[in-house]
Amino acid sequence: MDSIIKFENVNFRYEDSKDLAVNNVSLEIKRGDFVAVLGHNGSGKSTLAKLTNSILLPQDGQILVNGMDTADESRIYDIRQTVGMVFQNPDNQIVATVVEEDVAFGPENLGVDPREIRERVDAALKAVEMYEYRQHEPHKLSGGQKQRVAIAGVIAMQPECIVLDEATAMLDPRGRKDILKTIRMLNEQLGITVVFITHFMDEAVCANRVIVMDNAEIIMDGTPQEVFSKTGDLRVAGLDVPQVTELSQWIEKEGFGISKNILSTDECVDMILSILEVQKG
Amino acid sequence: MIKDITIGQFFPGKSMVHRLDPRVKLILTMTFIITIFLCKNFFALGIMLFSLILIIISSKISIKLILRGIKPLLFIIVFTAFLNIFFMSTGEVLLEYKFIVVTTGGVFTAIFMAIRIISLIIASSLLTYTTSPTMITDGIERLLSPLKFMKNGVHTVAMMMTIALRFIPTLIEEFDKITNAQKARGANLETGSLVQRAKALIPIFVPLFITSFRRAYELAFAMECRCYQGGEGRTRMKQMKTGLIDIYGLAFMAVILGAVIFLNYSYTHVI
Amino acid sequence: MSIIKTQNLTYLYSTGTPFEIAAIKDVNIEIEQGELVGIIGHTGSGKSTLIQHLNGLLKPTYGKVYIDGQDIWEDKDTIKSVRFKVGLCFQYPEYQLFEETVYKDIAFGPKNMGLDYSEIHRRVHDAASHVGLSEAHLSKSPFDLSGGEKRRAAIAGVMAMQPKVLILDEPTSGLDPKGRDTILNMIKNYRDSTKSTVLIVSHSMEDIAKLATKVLVLNESSVAMYGTVDEIFSKSEEIIQMGLDVPPITRVFMGLAKHGVNVSGQIYTLEQGKVELSKLFAGKCTQGVEGT
Numbered sequence: 109m110d111s112i113i114k115f116e117n118v119n120f121r122y123e124d125s126k127d128l129a130v131n132n133v134s135l136e137i138k139r140g141d142f143v144a145v146l147g148h149n150g151s152g153k154s155t156l157a158k159l160t161n162s163i164l165l166p167q168d169g170q171i172l173v174n175g176m177d178t179a180d181e182s183r184i185y186d187i188r189q190t191v192g193m194v195f196q197n198p199d200n201q202i203v204a205t206v207v208e209e210d211v212a213f214g215p216e217n218l219g220v221d222p223r224e225i226r227e228r229v230d231a232a233l234k235a236v237e238m239y240e241y242r243q244h245e246p247h248k249l250s251g252g253q254k255q256r257v258a259i260a261g262v263i264a265m266q267p268e269c270i271v272l273d274e275a276t277a278m279l280d281p282r283g284r285k286d287i288l289k290t291i292r293m294l295n296e297q298l299g300i301t302v303v304f305i306t307h308f309m310d311e312a313v314c315a316n317r318v319i320v321m322d323n324a325e326i327i328m329d330g331t332p333q334e335v336f337s338k339t340g341d342l343r344v345a346g347l348d349v350p351q352v353t354e355l356s357q358w359i360e361k362e363g364f365g366i367s368k369n370i371l372s373t374d375e376c377v378d379m380i381l382s383i384l385e386v387q388k389g
Numbered sequence: 390m391i392k393d394i395t396i397g398q399f400f401p402g403k404s405m406v407h408r409l410d411p412r413v414k415l416i417l418t419m420t421f422i423i424t425i426f427l428c429k430n431f432f433a434l435g436i437m438l439f440s441l442i443l444i445i446i447s448s449k450i451s452i453k454l455i456l457r458g459i460k461p462l463l464f465i466i467v468f469t470a471f472l473n474i475f476f477m478s479t480g481e482v483l484l485e486y487k488f489i490v491v492t493t494g495g496v497f498t499a500i501f502m503a504i505r506i507i508s509l510i511i512a513s514s515l516l517t518y519t520t521s522p523t524m525i526t527d528g529i530e531r532l533l534s535p536l537k538f539m540k541n542g543v544h545t546v547a548m549m550m551t552i553a554l555r556f557i558p559t560l561i562e563e564f565d566k567i568t569n570a571q572k573a574r575g576a577n578l579e580t581g582s583l584v585q586r587a588k589a590l591i592p593i594f595v596p597l598f599i600t601s602f603r604r605a606y607e608l609a610f611a612m613e614c615r616c617y618q619g620g621e622g623r624t625r626m627k628q629m630k631t632g633l634i635d636i637y638g639l640a641f642m643a644v645i646l647g648a649v650i651f652l653n654y655s656y657t658h659v660i
Numbered sequence: 661m662s663i664i665k666t667q668n669l670t671y672l673y674s675t676g677t678p679f680e681i682a683a684i685k686d687v688n689i690e691i692e693q694g695e696l697v698g699i700i701g702h703t704g705s706g707k708s709t710l711i712q713h714l715n716g717l718l719k720p721t722y723g724k725v726y727i728d729g730q731d732i733w734e735d736k737d738t739i740k741s742v743r744f745k746v747g748l749c750f751q752y753p754e755y756q757l758f759e760e761t762v763y764k765d766i767a768f769g770p771k772n773m774g775l776d777y778s779e780i781h782r783r784v785h786d787a788a789s790h791v792g793l794s795e796a797h798l799s800k801s802p803f804d805l806s807g808g809e810k811r812r813a814a815i816a817g818v819m820a821m822q823p824k825v826l827i828l829d830e831p832t833s834g835l836d837p838k839g840r841d842t843i844l845n846m847i848k849n850y851r852d853s854t855k856s857t858v859l860i861v862s863h864s865m866e867d868i869a870k871l872a873t874k875v876l877v878l879n880e881s882s883v884a885m886y887g888t889v890d891e892i893f894s895k896s897e898e899i900i901q902m903g904l905d906v907p908p909i910t911r912v913f914m915g916l917a918k919h920g921v922n923v924s925g926q927i928y929t930l931e932q933g934k935v936e937l938s939k940l941f942a943g944k945c946t947q948g949v950e951g952t
Contacts, residue, residue, distance in 0.1 A: 148836040149807055161614060185616045193614040196834075200604045201611035205399070205522045205555045212626035214615040225626040243401040247558040250703065261615065277834050280703045281863050281905055307836040310908075346838040351866070351908040355933055364941045373908050377915035383941065384921065563755075569717055570756040573748040574817060575740060575772030592768065595758035599803070 112269050112301050113137040113160055113191070118169035120155055129155040130166070131324035137303060139268070142295045144312035144332075145305045147321035148346035153305050156321065157273040160303070161191040174268065189218060192262030196274040198254035199247075207249075207257050208233065208242040214265040225264075232260040235298070236290050252283025256290055263294065269301035270294065276306060288314065309336075309348045313371045320345055333369035352376040359383070399521045405634060406448035407519045411528030413635040417642050418516045424642075424649050425508050433652040434504055440645050441508055450518050458514040459507060466506050473499040522554040524627065530620075531629060544620030552608070560601065567596050661729050663825060663857050664691040664714060664746075668723035671709050683709040685881050687723070691859070691874070693824075696851055698868035698889075699861045700904060701878030707861050710878065711827050714859075715746035728824065744773050747823030751830045753814035757802040762793065762813045765802050769821040787820035790850045792842070808839040812846065819850065826850070827859040832867065844871055866907045869893065869928040877902070893928040909933045 113136070120130040130152050137143055147153040158164040159171055162178040174190055176183040192214075195201050204210035208229050215225045233239040236256040246254055255275055262270055272291065276284040288311055294300045304315060312318050318335040320328035322345040328335050336342070339349045339357060356370035356379060365383040370376045401407075409417070421437075428434040445455060459466075479494030517525065530547040571592045572578065578589050669687040674680050684706040691697055701707050712718040713725055716732050716739040725732050732742045747769075750756070759765035766787055770780045788798055791812035797805065802813055815831065831847065832840040844867060851858045862868055868875060868889070875892040877885040879902045885892055892899070896906045896914055906914075906928070913927040913936065923940060927933050 148838050163610060163613065185618065188614055188616050193611075195607060195611055197604075197607060199559055200607035203555060203608070203612060203615075204551060206401075209521065209523045209626070213612075213617075216623050216625055217616040217618060219622045219624050222624055222626055222628050225624065229626060245399075245558070246555070247562070258611075265615065282702065282903070309837075346836065348837040351930055351933075352912060354930060355909065355912065355937075358934055359937065362938070362941075364937070373911040373915060376912045377919070380912070380916060380937070380940075381919055381921070387941070566750065567756055569712070570750045570753065571768075572717060573715060573743055573750070574756075574769040574821065575743055576768075577740075577772065592756075592758045596756050600755055 110139055111136040112139045112174060113303075114172040115159070116170045116172075118159065118166045118171060120159060120164060120166050122155075128324045130159065132169075133324075133326055134169075135319070135326065137269070137301060140295075140299050140301055141317060142292070142302045142315045143304065143317045143319060144315035145303060145319045145321060146307060146309070146312055146335075146345075146347055148307060151321040151345070152324040153321045154273050155324075157193065157271050157303070157305050160269075160271055161188045161193055163193075185218070189265050190267055191269045191271060192265055192267035194255070194258050194262055194270065194272045194275045196277050198251055198258055198278070201258050202246045202254060202261075205245060206242075207238065207244050207246055210246060210257060211242075211260045211264050214261055218265065228264045228266065229260075232264040233257075235263060235294070236260045250283060251279045252286045255279065255283065255287055259287070259290060259294075263298075263300075267300065269303065271303040271305070273305050274307070275304075276308065276311060284308070284311070307347065309342075309350050313350065320347070322346070332371055336371060337369045398517065400450060400454070400518050401521070402449055402519065404447060404449040404519070405637075406444060406515065408634055409519075409638050410629050410631045410635045411520050411524040412532050412629060413631060413638055414516060414520055415525070415528045415532060417638055418512055420642050420646065421512050422509055424646050425505055425512070427649055427653065428505070429653045430656050431501065432656055433649045434501065434508075436645060436648045436652065437508055438504065440641070441511055444515060445511070448515060448519055450515065454518065455511055455514065458518075459510055462506075462510055466503050469506065470499040470503045473502050523551050526550045526554075527625065527627070528629070541620060544623075548620075556604070559604075560597070563600055564593065564597060567593050567600075661693075662690040662726075663693045663728055664689070665726040665729075666713070666723065667726070669710075669713060669720050669725060670722040671713065671718060672721045682881050684713075684878075687883055689876065689883060689886055691857060693857055694851075694855055695857055695874050696848075696872050697857075697859045697874045697876055698872035699859060699876045699878065700863070700865070700868060701884075702903065705878040706881045707878055708829065711748060711829060711859065711861065714825070714827060715748045716740075716742040717748070744769070744821050745823055746825045746827065747818040747821050749815050749818040749826070749828045749831065751833055753818070753831075754802075754807070754810035756817075757810060757814055760801060761798065762788075762800055762802050762805070763798040765813060766798075766817045766820045769817055773821060783820045783822060784816075786822075787816040790819050790853075791816045791846055808835060808842060811835065811839070811843065815843070815846075822854075823856070825857045825859065827861075829861045830863065831860065832862070832864070840867070847871070863905075865905050865910075865928075869907050869910075877904070889928065890926050894925045896925070 115133050115135040118130055118133045119128055121128050145153045145156065155164065159166060160173065162184050165179050171178040173187045176187050178187055202210050203213050211229045211232055212225050215228055230239065233242050236259050238253060238256050238260060241249065241253065246257060276287050279287065291302050291304065292314060295302045306312060313332050315332060318330065318332050319326055320335060327345060328338065328341060336350060336353045339354060342349050350371060352370050352373055356376055359365055365379065370379055425437055428437060474491055474495045475489060477495035477498045478490055478492050480492045482490060482492050483496065484491040526547040530543050533543045536543065576589060576592055581589065666687050666689050670685045671683045672680055673683055687710060699707055709718065713720055719733060727742060727745055732739065757765050759768065763784055766784045767780050770783045793809065793812060793816060797809065802810060805813060818826065828847065832843050835843065847858060847860065848871060872889055874887065875889055876883065877892065877899065884902060885895065893906065893910055896910050899906055909930055910928050913923050916923050917925065924936055927936055
């Protein structure tokens with residue numbers, strides 16, 4: 109079983125709405141992958157997130173988490189333990205008045221042995237580099253720090269997958285960078301599957317796979333290089349294109365050289381330098 | 390003003406007082422408070438004050454913080470003291486002016502009451518200063534757990550208290566933000582009649598309530614995602630274990646209680 | 661005469677205790693009428709404290725604030741009128757909406773100014789058109805609007821006071837690219853049509869580069885730089901050293917310069933980048949041709 113989350117022809121409609129929020133979505137997320145889900149507000153990407161751990165149940169189709177059907181009520185806590193979730197507003201997901209007690213909340217709910225909870229909490233806080241803050245009151249932390257505590261709270265449940273639902277939307281650039289660094293580490297070193305929902309294009313660049321949603325449907329799915337090369341389609345979907353990608357495509361269009369779907373500034377600099385080299389030679 | 394209130398705040402530490410089992414600490418605090426009320430004379434109260442000072446020293450909480458906790462309640466203390474001075478008419482008359490009569494009995498009672506209230510405040514703030522809110526609610530939950538038939542209720546109330554304590558600072562911050570935003574639109578909050586002022590609060594409280602509901606809704610989601618399913622089957626990271634230190638604490642309290650009862654009966658007529 | 665002027669503006673927290681901290685210290689700025697100033701700096705650099713001084717929500721510990729040449733704290737009783745002159749829109753302003761209809765909410769500010777009914781009516785419609793809200797929107801409950809519309813309604817509430825200076829604290833935070841562009845365009849048009857002064861606090865260098873005429877950089881509670889966008893972005897190296905971002909395009913040209921390529925140090929929009937690259941490639945091309 110190498111897919112951790114599997115959507116099969118999933119439809120979802122909110123009770124008070126006449127339009128589908130998720131329309132006939134089929135999707136497989138591979139174990140250990142780092143997937144970015146992009147889309148403007150109301151494109152259905154947050155609904156997609158909530159469908160992955162039984163917070164919402166599809167009206168049609170089936171969602172399997174590690175082979176467990178999210179509609180199967182007897183497995184609900186297994187599913188939520190497998191797929192942890194981090195939300196947008198860091199203030200509204202911290203329960204306790206002391207950092208370490210909040211991180212312990214999940215494992216406590218799962219009935220984990222106290223001594224093991226202690227170990228998990230310490231390890232989780234160290235992983236997100238918040239261990240020195242374990243005795244602090246959450247409301248005195250910065251947004252980025254709070255969000256890292258929230259991530260630690262999820263890791264302490266030892267999930268196989270973490271879904272971050274616009275977890276960086278309310279943070280300042282520094283906080284956003286810290287979160288990105290943290291989840292890359294979780295993905296690379298702990299092998300946790302990451303589903304990262306965002307509308308910041310530059311954050312999607314470090315994923316292995318980018319999924320773009322628009323109008324309740326998946327409209328693009330591929331590597332960041334593949335997806336970002338379709339600048340026109342992205343604009344139609346109400347999204348940005350990274351400046352360097354746009355510049356390198358312009359270079360190709362103007363006939364100065366060949367664009368290789370550039371995503372970072374360094375790549376862009378190298379490309380321009382190589383064009384100049386060729387010209388000189 | 391709101392920021393002056395230190396009661397309910399927690400200052401992490403490793404002192405003897407910090408290390409007491411929360412359940413024991415709760416019982417000790419309650420016994421201490423009851424004992425304060427049992428005191429009938431200055432000797433008994435003196436013992437309480439003396440032991441309170443010992444507890445403060447061993448808690449390593451700065452005197453400044455303790456005094457800051459009393460500040461917001463100073464008015465109440467002074468007010469009760471005054472009531473006692475003017476309405477007690479035992480003992481010698483010290484001062485007489487028209488209908489105001491100040492007697493030695495009144496002054497003594499006033500001082501006695503003031504010390505009582507201050508010790509009460511210090512004792513209860515020492516509990517919250519040295520015990521995290523979660524530990525207090527956990528302690529209460531566990532102390533009440535023999536009441537099996539209402540166990541779930543107890544857990545729910547304890548959980549609610551924890552969340553309330555967690556969100557009080559957030560809501561205070563929110564209140565400040567919204568107040569500033571409405572002030573920036575020219576909201577008049579400082580002047581006008583009582584009715585006008587009450588009305589002026591609508592632009593602040595409507596958004597505050599709406600935000601709070603949204604927060605509650607999102608928090609409920611987040612808790613569900615973290616597998617919260619009520620008190621059933623829950624474990625706790627911080628185990629409560631009574632140790633030697635708790636026995637010392639109980640013994641200490643027993644000695645104080647004994648001394649107070651003894652002094653109450655030995656000097657029945659002082660104060 | 662400058663519309664905003666501060667003189668040694670300093671604000672201290674916890675004065676008289678050993679924990680005294682300056683939120684801003686010795687800020688001396690002069691902002692001319694009609695500028696669109698981008699204010700950048702880290703969280704905690706003093707941005708919020710500064711803007712709250714400009715409309716009199718905070719009183720300076722030391723120093724003076726002049727709006728339109730007038731010391732705003734000269735007469736304490738007139739401080740409220742400063743709030744109408746300098747409209748301040750906080751971050752996530754949609755969380756301040758409270759009325760039954762969008763119309764009434766936008767009218768809150770003008771009503772507090774004591775204007776008559778017809779003037780309020782005119783201003784509400786004016787403000788609504790600035791933010792692109794229709795008549796149908798105005799009769800709705802603000803809580804039935806979409807996220808982006810709520811934000812716009814809240815901004816209209818400040819615009820309706822017709823302030824000489826409009827200050828917006830991160831007006832685009834939390835919005836998706838489409839919502840962000842709508843708001844930014846709206847602000848630009850508002851400034852062009854009303855000729856008023858606009859200050860925007862933002863974390864996005866790309867937005868500032870596109871929009872602003874002047875940039876104010878705050879760092880560690882003080883003004884680090886103030887100047888035209890050209891001036892500021894020619895010091896990109898310093899900005900990066902403060903731990904702030906510069907637009908990616910600027911980084912590309914900085915990278916090229918580091919490799920000895922002769923390029924302008926003032927590239928901060930995509931368009932400028934394209935022009936500069938055209939020159940670069942064309943120049944090299946001719947050289948290459950000459951060489952053979």
